[in-house]
Amino acid sequence: MVIRSVVQGWGAYLPEKILTNDDLAKIVETSDEWIVERTGIRQRHIAADGEMTSDLATHATVQALARAGIDGAEIDIIVLGTATPDETFPATATRVQERIGAHTAFAFDVQAACSGFIYALALADNFLRLGQARTALVIGAETFSRILDWQDRTTCVLFGDGAGAVVLRAEEGTGANTDRGVLSTHLHSDGRQHDLLYADGGPSFNQMAGVVRMQGREVFRQAVIKLSAVVGEALVSNGFSVADVDWLVPHQANKRILDSTARKSGISLKKMVVTVDRHANTSAASIPLALSEAANDDRIKQGDLVVMEAMGAGFTWAAATLRW
Ligand code: ACO
Numbered sequence: 001m002v003i004r005s006v007v008q009g010w011g012a013y014l015p016e017k018i019l020t021n022d023d024l025a026k027i028v029e030t031s032d033e034w035i036v037e038r039t040g041i042r043q044r045h046i047a048a049d050g051e052m053t054s055d056l057a058t059h060a061t062v063q064a065l066a067r068a069g070i071d072g073a074e075i076d077i078i079v080l081g082t083a084t085p086d087e088t089f090p091a092t093a094t095r096v097q098e099r100i101g102a103h104t105a106f107a108f109d110v111q112a113a114c115s116g117f118i119y120a121l122a123l124a125d126n127f128l129r130l131g132q133a134r135t136a137l138v139i140g141a142e143t144f145s146r147i148l149d150w151q152d153r154t155t156c157v158l159f160g161d162g163a164g165a166v167v168l169r170a171e172e173g174t175g176a177n178t179d180r181g182v183l184s185t186h187l188h189s190d191g192r193q194h195d196l197l198y199a200d201g202g203p204s205f206n207q208m209a210g211v212v213r214m215q216g217r218e219v220f221r222q223a224v225i226k227l228s229a230v231v232g233e234a235l236v237s238n239g240f241s242v243a244d245v246d247w248l249v250p251h252q253a254n255k256r257i258l259d260s261t262a263r264k265s266g267i268s269l270k271k272m273v274v275t276v277d278r279h280a281n282t283s284a285a286s287i288p289l290a291l292s293e294a295a296n297d298d299r300i301k302q303g304d305l306v307v308m309e310a311m312g313a314g315f316t317w318a319a320a321t322l323r324w
Contacts, residue, residue, distance in 0.1 A: 164288020
């Protein structure tokens with residue numbers, strides 16, 4: 001008997017306010033041309049004053065629950081990936097828990113920066129496969145606009161706000177019954193590369209959240225190396241070849257990172273889901289946002305093999321394979 005975590009529902013939310021590259025050019029010395037050429041980003045969504053990470057996460061969750069056809073009370077575990085929680089504590093996941101009435105669930109946040117969604121998915125999948133929970137809510141949600149230095153053109157043009165969520169249900173079976181669901185997750189981190197990407201604040205530091213500091217060129221180089229390696233690891237460990245992949249759903253950092261990683265992995269760019277042009281980098285939210293978009297417009301169909309990959313500060317990097 002095998003237990004698999006099968007996707008039952010998905011949802012996404014982007015704040016109403018859109019900030020275009022031309023809008024940014026009024027704040028810092030940059031241009032639409034530079035940003036599009038170097039990153040592929042054309043616009044990003046920005047949370048309204050007072051709109052919190054938990055608000056974005058709850059909107060995405062309500063959609064995911066509706067699509068799964070279940071009530072919040074049926075959720076056993078909530079794992080929320082974020083680097084921009086509402087508060088230092090408690091976990092933003094518990095705010096969502098309260099809003100959806102998941103009163104018998106246990107809820108916690110995962111901090112793995114841009115890899116947060118895959119880390120959260122891996123944790124939920126393990127709880128489900130161990131039989132410690134039957135229905136999981138996995139969320140990636142961020143308000144990165146709150147930790148940007150809006151005077152630093154090398155970082156403020158890259159990020160946006162948003163949230164995405166999936167509902168996973170443990171399904172038991174043998175043979176064809178267990179074809180669907182999360183097939184594998186592959187998590188890595190390397191704390192030696194801290195200084196290449198971090199936020200220069202935090203509770204144990206100076207009580208303020210800090211702002212993003214990044215050595216962009218080296219982050220770019222490391223991203224392509226690590227992401228193509230972890231995609232290879234995910235395929236090899238399942239005995240898949242690139243031809244088996246129906247959809248690559250990468251963390252949306254920079255179109256050039258996405259393209260280079262797909263090319264290095266040997267995966268056709270036509271199989272890649274791209275949202276970075278409209279969402280920018282929404283950190284832990286970018287993969288569930290992209291998944292939701294591609295599932296809503298029927299690109300991703302039941303039975304498709306989906307490979308997800310992400311890299312973020314730490315460094316952390318990760319991949320997951322999933323039969324939709
Ligand atoms: N507008 C105009 N000019 C700019 C801007 C801007 N927004 N930002 C930097 N420049 C200038 C620099 O000052 C520099 O000028 P100089 O040559 O006079 O010194 C020039 O453009 C080139 O700068 P580079 O940093 O070398 O440009 P690069 O081609 O590396 O692009 C970028 C920068 C887009 C940040 C790229 O390195 C990148 O995307 N790195 C990855 C960063 C990332 O994705 N981080 C997200 C978190 S990690 C993850 O999600 C994978």
